[in-house]
Amino acid sequence: PTPFPLHLSPSIKTALERKLPIVALESTLISHGLPYPQNLEVANKAEEIVRNNGAVPATIAILDGVIKVGLTSEDLGRLASPGAKILKASVRDLPIVVSKKWDAATTVAATATIASWVGIKVFATGGLGGVHRDGHNTMDVSADLTVLGTCPIAVVCAGAKSILDIPRTLEYMETQGTLAVSYTHLTLPTIYS
Numbered sequence: 372p373t374p375f376p377l378h379l380s381p382s383i384k385t386a387l388e389r390k391l392p393i394v395a396l397e398s399t400l401i402s403h404g405l406p407y408p409q410n411l412e413v414a415n416k417a418e419e420i421v422r423n424n425g426a427v428p429a430t431i432a433i434l435d436g437v438i439k440v441g442l443t444s445e446d447l448g449r450l451a452s453p454g455a456k457i458l459k460a461s462v463r464d465l466p467i468v469v470s471k472k473w474d475a476a477t478t479v480a481a482t483a484t485i486a487s488w489v490g491i492k493v494f495a496t497g498g499l500g501g502v503h504r505d506g507h508n509t510m511d512v513s514a515d516l517t518v519l520g521t522c523p524i525a526v527v528c529a530g531a532k533s534i535l536d537i538p539r540t541l542e543y544m545e546t547q548g549t550l551a552v553s554y555t556h557l558t559l560p561t562i563y564s
Contacts, residue, residue: 373438373488375469380441383429387490392426395486395494395524398442398476401432401450402457404497411451415444421495429491431482433460436472440489450476461514479526480514487522495527498562501540512543520547530560537561 379387386393401414418428430442432450439446450457460468460475462484468475477485479496486494500513519526530553531540537559544551553559 373485375438375465377438377440377485377489379489380429380439380443382427383441383489386427386429393429393491393493394421394426395440395482395491396421396428396430397479397482397494397496398430398432398450399459399478400476400497401430401447402455402476403459407451407453411447414447414451417495426493429486431477431485433465433468433473433475433477435474436469438465438469438485440485440491449474462518463514478515480518483515483518483522483524483526487524491524493525493527498529499526499531499540501531501535501537502543504534504536506536506539516540516543516547516549519544519549529562531562533561533563535561 383393396417401410404410405413414430418430421428429440431440432442432446434446434449449455456474458468458473458475459478460481461478462480465481479499483494500515503511506512531537541551541559551559
């Protein structure tokens with residue numbers, strides 16, 4: 372059950388009905404992470420990699436106030452367009468973005484939440500937010516961490532953003548009941564973004 376109307380692409384509807392593997396992909400990287408045309412190239416490449424590995428890609432965004440799970444090539448182009456007014460929406464922003472019928476790319480927190488609403492169990496992204504340096508004083512903690520502790524979804528990523536306080540991020544994840552597993556590393560890897 373979802374608190375908002377959703378539009379599932381035909382490929383996502385079919386994959387859910389047939390219980391095929393689906394990988395959710397966030398859209399903030401497209402609209403806010405990379406310049407055009409690299410942003411569109413990366414979005415298309417990510418979907419291609421998911422398909423080539425036997426799963427159905429489910430890039431998630433909000434267009435004209437409609438939460439879309441599984442985007443068309445036109446949707447991806449719209450998010451990537453240099454002049455487009457695309458907001459960056461976390462979970463807290465979903466009600467206003469939907470009610471105002473705005474366009475928004477979804478953050479890790481929003482993507483994981485939306486994916487879990489429809490039953491998607493795996494989500495791939497570049498990197499996670501976490502506890503910012505001096506976050507124990509400022510309370511600057513990404514919603515990613517709270518959401519990952521409450522959504523039944525596995526997140527595959529390159530690590531946490533290098534600007535974060537990694538020990539406190541891991542401690543916060545533990546407090547939220549979020550398991551962090553590092554493949555081929557003894558510590559949580561970090562990424563530069």
